[in-house]
Amino acid sequence: MxxxxxxxxxxxxRFPEFLNAGExxxxxxxxxxxxxxxxxxxxxxxxxxxxxxxxxxxxxxxxxxxxxxxxxxxxxxxxxxxxxxxxxxxxxxxxxxxxxxxxxxxxxxxxxxxxxxxxxxxxxxxxxxxxxxxxxxxxxxxxxxxxxxxxxxAVPEQQKIANCLSSLDDLIAAENKKLEALKAHKKGLLQKLYPQKGQNIPEWRFPRFRDAGEWEKKPLSSLCRVTQGGTPSTSVPEFWGGNIQWVTPAEMGKGYNKYITNTVRTLTDEGLSNCSSELLPVDSVIVSTRAPIGLLSINKKPMAINQGCHGLIPLLGYNTDFIFFSLEIKKSKLNDIGAGNTFKELSGSSLKAFPITVPELPEQQRIADCLSSIDDLIVVENEKLKALKAYKKGLLQGLFPTIEEVTE
The missing domain is CATH 3.90.220.20 (DNA methylase specificity domains)
Structure with a gap:
């Protein structure tokens, strides 16, 4: 060299004591x-x-x-x-x-x-x-x-760097522990606030609803209007690149944020009119119905969906977040009713018939608010963890000579 x-x-x-330590x-x-x-x-x-x-x-x-x-x-x-x-x-x-x-x-x-x-x-x-x-x-x-x-x-500089990285790793581990604790807490709440198999009343109920009677089991089609997705021809440029967000299963379930605000691809009005999807209003629930089945999102902008998804537009008297959490706790059951061997798919008819147990709207709203507040904490903690990991990555790039530079 x-x-x-x-x-x-x-x-x-470089730490001050090693500024003149040589290469x-x-x-x-x-x-x-x-x-x-x-x-x-x-x-x-x-x-x-x-x-x-x-x-x-x-x-x-x-x-x-x-x-x-x-x-x-x-x-x-x-x-x-x-x-x-x-x-x-x-x-x-x-x-x-x-x-x-x-x-x-x-x-x-x-x-x-x-x-x-x-x-x-x-x-x-x-x-x-x-x-x-x-x-x-x-x-x-x-x-x-x-x-x-x-x-x-030299070993003394190695140890100084190691101590720095160790303290950062300890902080990352502590934040990760908080995140896992919040996820476990939410999982426990879902099990307590929703009726278990064969039950029509949850184990835990907010005080004002303790005498509100049993929840009612209904098919999903009684709670929502279920819509299918679609894809316009990819060979027609005029169908693509417009202002309409277009959701695919690949964009769902990333990170922990249940909300979708932007998508990789967009449609034009002409593209939307040339596919089987319709424009979902804000606060619809989007379900992936092709492998992986059961990914869930809520759109925060009007959006279209591709054929790997179905849209659930809540009817009057039903809360979007409550429906979201009702399906979240039953993800594995959604996958179980999917048909196919090498390529599994959940049909629109099966989704419409999927049973959901629901209370009256005020209790739906109270449960949704409680679980959403935990979700918000999880999102914040997840962002902290991502920021710490990004900081560590940047720190490593500064503390180490880059490999590209070293091997030239």
């Missing part, structure tokens, strides 16, 4: 670490919760809970870096603090001189995906990992 390119080995952001040094992973792998472990031996008998975390290839599969009575490694070698998550790299066990789909990097830390794990993680082989089952095997070249600062 020539002198000009070496100047790229200094990151954009980072490029090394292959195998020059710094012993590269090894986890061992096969039957999941029947793994406990779901940590106990005195099974105190050591077991990490595998999953992404749930940071790869934590459970707890085991023995450990293999301590304070090391792991990466997923096989499968959809191949190339995911993590620092594992303390004693742990990892399965055979995890590679392990061991260094006893301080290089096994969160900073180096993030450095390797920033490039590892580029080295994954996607021929058949995705793989990043030990030999390939060994030859990856990355820039390393």
């Amino acid at each position: 020539n002198k000009k390119n070496k100047t790229f080995l200094v990151p954009k952001f 980072w040094e490029e090394k292959a992973v195998s020059e710094v670490f012993k590269v090894t792998r986890g061992e096969v472990l039957s999941m029947t031996l793994v406990e779901d919760v940590q106990t005195i008998e099974s105190p050591y975390p077991v990490f595998s290839s999953q992404t749930k809970n940071g790869g934590l599969a459970g707890y085991y009575s023995n450990y293999l490694y301590e304070d090391a870096i792991t990466w997923t070698t096989d499968g959809a998550n191949a190339g995911d790299v993590n620092y594992r603090e303390g004693k742990f066990y990892c399965t055979n789909v995890c590679g392990v990097l061991i260094n006893e001189s301080g290089y096994a830390n969160l900073c180096v794990a993030e450095l390797i993680n920033s490039v590892a995906k580029k080295y994954v082989s996607y021929v058949g089952n995705p793989k990043l095997m030990n030999g390939v990992m060994s030859n990856i070249v990355i820039p390393f600062p």
